Amino acid sequence: MTRSLVLWVWMGLAGLGPVQASERPDWQVLERNVLAQPGPAAQVLRAWAVRLPVGSEEHDAIQALMGSAQLRLGDDVGLSHTLDTLRHGGQLAQALGDCLQGERLYVQGDAEQAERWLKRAMAGWPDAALRTAIPRLRCVEWLARVKTERHQFIEAANLYRRAIGDGKTLSLWRQSLLLSGLAQTLLYVGQWEQAQRLNTEAAGLLDQMPDALAQSEVSRVESLLYAMVPNRADEDRSLQAMEDAVSQARLADVVAQEVKTLAELAGKHVQRGDVVRGQQLAAQALELAQRERAPYLIDLAQGYLGLSLVVMNRQDEGLRLMQGVLDRLQSAGRLTPMLELLKQQAWALERVKAPELALRAHRQAQALAAEMTLNEQQAQLLALQAELDAAQIEHDRRELEAQRQLNAQALQGRQLQVRVWSAGLVILLLLLPLMWRWYARSRAAQRALAVITSQLQHQSLTDALTGLPNRRHWHQHVAHQPQASGGLCLIDLDFFKHINDRHGHAVGDEVLVAVAQRLQALLPPPHTVVRWGGEEFLIRIVDTDAERMRVWVTRLLDVLSRKPVLTQAGPLHITGSLGWGVFPVAPHGVEVPWDTALAWVDALMYHAKQQGRHRAWGLWSSQSTDVDAIAAGVNDPGRTPVAEGLRLVEQRGPGAVQ
Template sequence: MPLPSSRSMGALVRCTFAFVWIALSPAATAAELDPDLASRVDAIEAQARSNPDAAIDSLDPLLKTAPDQASRIAFLTLKGTSQASANKLDAADATAAALDALATPEAKAAALIVRGFAVRAHGDLTRALELANEAHDALPADADLRQRYRLQMIRGSLLFDLGRQADALAAYRDALAIAVRLRSKPRQFRAHDSIATLFIEAGELVRAADETTIASKLAASIDEPALLAQFWDTRSKLAQAQKDRPLELVAAQNALGFARQAGNPERIETMLINLGDTYLKAGRYRDALQITNEAIVIARRISDPHGLIVALANAGQAEIRLGLLEQGRKNVEEALDLAMRLDSHSMYAGLLAEYGEALEAAGDYKHAINAYHRERRASRALAEASRKGALLELDARYQSEKKQREIELLNRDNALKSAELQNRSLQQRVWLLAAGLMLTGLLAVGLLYRRVREANQKLAENNRMLKVRGERDALTGLFNRRYFQEAMHARSGNEGFAGGLILLDIDHFKRVNDTHGHAAGDAVITAVAQRLLDTMRDSDLVVRWGGEEFLIAVGAMPIEQFDRLAGRLLHAISSKPVRFGELSMNITISIGFASFPLPPAALPIDWERGINQVDMALYVAKAQGRNRACGIRSIDARTEAELDMIEGSFEDALRDGRVILAMIPGDSPGSA
């Protein structure tokens, strides 16, 4: 498994170093540090990039002799972020408390930075961003530019990890402008390197290359191993996106070499993992295993759970590919257990997908199907949690807007009442003037009524849009899982589900995201959705079930017609490539399908159980090589208990004939 992209929990390992460099800058206050003191702080900062423990030891005597509060804040900030970098999180919290005790706005901002870095090491990116934003708000307007640079880089890094690329780019650009004003080459390098990484993730490879060229010149002029290691790591990512495998390998090897020179074990661990992943992709499994085993030793020694997860998973995949199945499964299962204990659900799902592919390639179909089932359950849970979060966010925004409209209407109403009181007072003095004011009041009432009516119309429209958004997938426009569930519950009866279900999954979709970026992945999902709609009838229900998975519900039809429909769907997806910019991607799908109730017993089942059965058929199709449809012809179960036994051991039921399947192969990709 590669060190995951910035949107996943696994990004903590790769992105930590950019964050370390940011947070270890000298903590600036409203007044500039003395030049000699600033030079000393910068030297300790450079030391911390390679050896956080040594930096902490260097700071202790300086703290005892700090000449003023500005110096003390600078030293404590360096100490706290160094402690967090070395996974000494309790010590970092104590240092943040010492900063709070100084009771100044600058110290408060520095304490929030230290806490944000420690929280990020725990894996809570959202809370870390909240702390960074609080630090930004606490910082005085006349604070030193170095502190502002630090906060913009912290915010950019966290926004990037949380998938908010546009906001991250704006923060990085602000930080770069500050670094130029400070004439600080290390800070300029970090900003350009971060922007390059963002462009790589977004698929903007030309712009990424431009930023990398600038970063290369800066890193060479600084000639610091830690910075050069980071540069070559970013260059390896760019080469991977450009599909330049030889350069990717050379860059990853250079990154590891400079990391060893720097001597920071966390940095060495990261570069070992990245090089091991490069070897995996190149099919050099023995080299991958050797490098990754070294990363495992370091991860255990420095107590880095996220790095250990990725290293164990990569080692397990290499062992499985080498035929060491038992040891490989043991390592991957340990990685999965750690991911669940850390609540890294996206990492857990990604590991399972790669685990299944490795087992399938090794011919271990039994464990491969099991891994695919676990990955599907994890992906569904992740999609459901994401959907709920998005819906709650949308509803909160709607409620906020509604409340604001109500406040505006109340203010207008209060203004009208005040005007009416003034009118009554004036009426006692001058009747004609009062009449004029009353007329003005009536006009105001009419205008207010019209605006209230318009506001109500907008409110009704917002309610309608909220309902639509709750029923539709934002990317494809298809109905979503929530709508499908509500529709099926509405039509469910006591006789069980009657009709056909088709569950399909885009083959090797993760490779599209890893190779071409998430924007290309979105283009593939959108194209597949449109081709499904073009193939199906208006009366059929086509749903984006989650991620790269789609579900179709159709009416009852003869089995021969159902087989032809499955074949048409395979052909519709694979017959022409999906284009994205200059890319041309051949895409295939795997399908599981069945028409219910199933012979011979025609046992009534609900639609949820029907989906579970076509899901099992889907994974048989994937295990048999993908680009095919697997249809369930019959299930010999006359009771719920017998059906439970079959679903609990689907492979055994296939072997003894209790389940009969039909396999429909797909066309070669690109064949018309």
């Protein structure tokens, strides 16, 4: 009540008379009111629109903020009118209109189209117009949010840094929001310490100028930090921080922030086993999001509500709800929340003991993560190549300019007397060393470019931790041979998550390196050992059959468990679960593509884990030549195989229990 009264008094003062020379809109106050009280804020903005000269930069910016208020009020007619007015204005008005359209598409859940409009806005923004004011920074910040959701973290971080640099004169609460946004983006790429430092800096600013909205975002990022502390996640403090974020969001009266924090708090309660509380919080978030008429918030709340329903054994209802959200996220290009929801879905299905569905969700998450990582690497390579190309172009331009000047001097020299010819010759001799230096630098730059290109290509094909070929290397390796051939084996280290949780990721990395060394020692070229991802290794053995492959698998089980791995936490006993097969499938030589062969050995490896770990299951032979029938038997070894004559074999590691 007090906040609303103050706002209405301020509105009354804002509407008094024409603007004086010393009066200008306080953009931060206006933006803050749009977020918390869009209805009264719209009245204030209308008062400013009347007082400011039509066509001025401030008038155009007021119109854009008016559009943001109309978006939050659900005033589609008013918003369309505002967009049409801006698009028929000058260059700044058009850029503000494009930015508002991008904000509108983001709220509607379409991140891909939002990115297009926001980039267009930034490209069309006049250089001298409102550079450090809130209207421009809001556009940069919206684009950074969209980049984060589209898994373009490097570009998002650069945009946040740009906004922080341009916003040094902003109020402390506004700077705090930008710092927390950058902290969350860096957290996605594993830069935990830098993210913590930035969020601590954001919290320090609020000690000087308290603000509920900024404090809510600081607490929300703090909750994410506690949940992702390397080697020692603190779920209790993470839960408390998220509850503080919800309280501050309610105090700030910003519905979007309240929905976001409520939904994430619901997920934390579900993961801690308090499913009923999680379902209640998710339902509250969904009710608020629907009242706000913001599809991107509705998707967030529905995703966590579906998660709670799955864990409450309302599996069909929960999965249907989550699948609808996943489909909309994929269609809109919102890859980051899509990946997070797939991971949550896999966890929930494992929790309710639905292994086949959990495996499918896990595979979808793995495939999406691999695709996004590859796209991110390609984007980095293209950016680096663009920088090098720009440097080369600039060098060539300078060289051509120098050559042009030299030619002009030579032409002028031919028209002068003998003394001028002598002077020209002296100038030419003086320029020759400079030209030689330019040439030497050009050659050095080309050599450096070749070295960097070679290094980047090697890095993109090699796992940085173990030095083994990675998944991309494997796909290039088999690209020329569409049908699977030879022995194929997929290994997953048993209880590896327990090692990470108990001893830390540094010890887990030592285990992965030691296992990689053992596998390489056992299987030198022409065999292939690949770091497939996480604690999984893929092996291809050439020139083998089922009998010899079984011997290889026995040796693999033995080499993994024969002696402990020596780590900084002491010796650790390691075992693995294996799935294998020899292709084409004997005795009729059934050929399948590599993707199918990988799916079969993955299913057999998963079955080995279900049967007690420290063992292997393999596809020995099939009397049937029906690929679908073989797949049915491989994917469910516990029942009578659909393919008559399908032979699957089990091998237990040394000391494995029945």
